[in-house]
Amino acid sequence: MISDDRSAWPDAPGLGPLGDGRCASAAFRPKTVAELADVVKAEAALGGAIYPQGGRLALDYGLPPGRPGAAVDLTALADVVDYPHADMTVTVQAGMTVAALQALLDEHRQRLLFEVPEPDRATIGGALATAVCGPRRYGLGRPRDSIIGVSFMTAAGVEVDGGGRVVKNVAGYDFPKLLTGSLGTLGVITQATLKVRPKPTASALIWLTAPTVEPLDAHVAALNASSVRPTAVELLNPSAATHIVGLPGLKTRLWTLVVGIEGDPDSVAWQVDEFRRETGADFEVVRDEDEVEPLWAGLLDFQTGPAPLVCSASLRPSRVAAFLAGLDPERWAAKAHAGDGVVWLNALEGWTEDQAVEAVESARAVAVRDGGNLVVAYCPTAWKPRLRVWGEPRGDWAFGRKVKQALDPDGLMNPGRFAGEEALRK
């Protein structure tokens, strides 16, 4: 039963989950942008809040919902708006699943440039709102590098467009980038235009192991001057290597460097040979199509756990190996996008909150000292206040609050959840 009362949280199950155990006071699944506008205006009139939802994969991401409001399911806004494949761009509504979009792109042997875990459920809008990406970011960039146009529903109930449908465009402020990774706090993404690229015709994953991380780090450094041009450079601690590997024949329980190479068959084969020549190392190569895709997927899915505590640290690439070596391998499975300085940490079983706080703060201190940070992507709700899920506060958050204030002055959009909102609660 949809309630107009926004003064208190409804009892579970309410009108469905909002995340972190909190429930929706109302739930809507608008079929048109105009319906979405009506929902937003009505919710604003009630003094409630709008919690946009797609595949509901990131409901527990960030801080708990700040105040009672409506769950707004975007999955009925799932049309392809325009796919001029020869332009290598695609415009879709936000509620389309990533898998459905990829199936569309497959017809023209094209692909999205960023990877999204659980593509059957994840929506384009959710992927953009959380700025999710995977190992291929090293070669293909992040969602911010793919998006060229965005439409979003503001707190005032109007749809605003930014960017456009052409690959080069400097008219107006860059709403596409601003909305990407904003976790629905500036507006509800309704539509996006993305750059796409041809699918490579061949792919190989080099699996190189060592008893310690140092020789692998040397290979990572050498890639900066190598003739090999990988799409992905992943560094795994022994626990992570064991966690991911599902293929027979690959060595586990060792430090592992995975180098992903894509292109046409000739250039992939040449690069694998060249990597062997340059490093003088022995390694395994996964390149059969039925094996290489599952391994790529395994490397991506690592960041979704399941684990009682999942974190991501950002560092300078040169500090990744030392950071990984400083982690207790009995407690953390850790995998880095080593070329980009991003480390995903999955806690192994059996943590208490106190242990988590201590481990997170100590790892975070290392990252922060290096100009980076450490975000908790997933943990029990009860741990969130002490774990400071968005990491060390940053100097530019005050600037970000001005942006938020300009676009959502009453805090209607996904309140309470995003970076910097801890301070606002106090």
Next chain:
Amino acid sequence: MVRLRPILMECEAMPTTAADASLIAELTELLGEEGVIHRHDERVVFECDGYVIDKAMPDVVAFPTSTEQVAAVVKLCNRRGVPFVPRGAGTSLAAGTLLPEGGVMINLTRMNRVLEIDVRDRYAVVEPGLINVWLTEALAGTGLHYAPDPSSQVACTIGGNVATNAGGPHTLKYGVTTNHVRGVELVTTEGEVVWIGGLVADQPGYDLAGLLVGHEGTFGVVTKIVVGLSRNPEAGRTLLAVFQTIDDSVSAVSDIVAAGIVPAAVEMIDNLMIRAVEEAYHFGFPLDAEAVLIIEIDGIEAALDREARAITEIVQARDGRIDRNIAWRTRKEPEYKSIWKSRKSAFGAIGRVSPTFCTQDGVVPRTALPQILRYMGEASKRYGLRIANVFHAGDGNIHPIILFDEKDADQVKRALEASRDILAECIRLGGSVSGEHGIGAEKIAMMPLLFSPDDLAAMAALHEALNPGGLCSPHKKIPMGGHCVEQVAPGRHAPA
């Protein structure tokens, strides 16, 4: 030579009052005598940038040498309610550094150092006044380069590139400025110093670096920039494709993209420009060609010949031929340097064809290139003006150059109208009114053709929040209402 650019916003009142003596005194106290220009004869050169139609002299030009000095100048301007604008080399083609009502120009050309280069972590920290190509020169021997390479890269500054989100020929494959900026040190419009983003990517919070790049000075003055550095290509082929018609050449571009080939660059030069460029640089472009394409592919050597063959077949299918195939391992090879020098210096050669011209910047979907080129051909006939073309075809980013005689008022009028028509056609074809030059003061009146009132209101809300009072870079980027630039319809006469 007057280079006229269209969509003129003629302001009836652009006072260039002399700064009051106390402002000059305060600035001099902050920056020293050598850091302040206020004499009329010294200020004249700053009355416009690469967009020479609208002119307005700043009351005073400040030359800070540090972030602290920039912040102090900005605070002073705030305290006194004086408009101010940052400026680099002044190569803006869209009046990005114009101060229509006078004020303080903050000239950043003395903040031009490379502060740090880190090869392992592939970044550099630079000051905003650093000339674009100097960074790549500083990176010689590292195997790295800074990817955005505007044609003006020997003159333009990286701070200016950040302001406009500048592009260049190689952005087709490697992305524009925003794809390479990790963070900036910003002096906000109120004079606070804040780091936006930083050395390390993926910081929690909004993508404020993404918002800042392309702000055209409206969010403050950028005083340091962390740029990501790109690997030099392993190898490449630069093909010169020759066509008998413009239509064939741009159709070939669409075919190449549609075939799933992602070149590093595809540049189109038409016959008018070929002759001008050839006269100036003697590269050896065929003078009888109606159009040529410079098509560059790069990557792993093992894949290049096949890709070059695929491109050759597409070119031949459009009745074109490959006149040169430059195989290279570094971008230092003489023939490679020569062809790109010819391309990037093309605007400098146009003066040989016409004393006056206006260069436009528009974008269409790549598959719509044949339509927009046909439209421009018709516009050329309709308005009785020659239009030359040299542009980033692979991105759909056109730069029609309209040739006219500035002494003929009717020609000026026709040039401006032709420009406006072409930009309107870009919008109709699903494109945009600027791919890389910016909106500046020049194109503000085009914004309502591209964006709805709701879109513009959201942008204006951001502008107000981050530039309260609007003293910083006034009348730029976003129509804010109530000022002279917006009140005038586009396509006005150029002043005689």
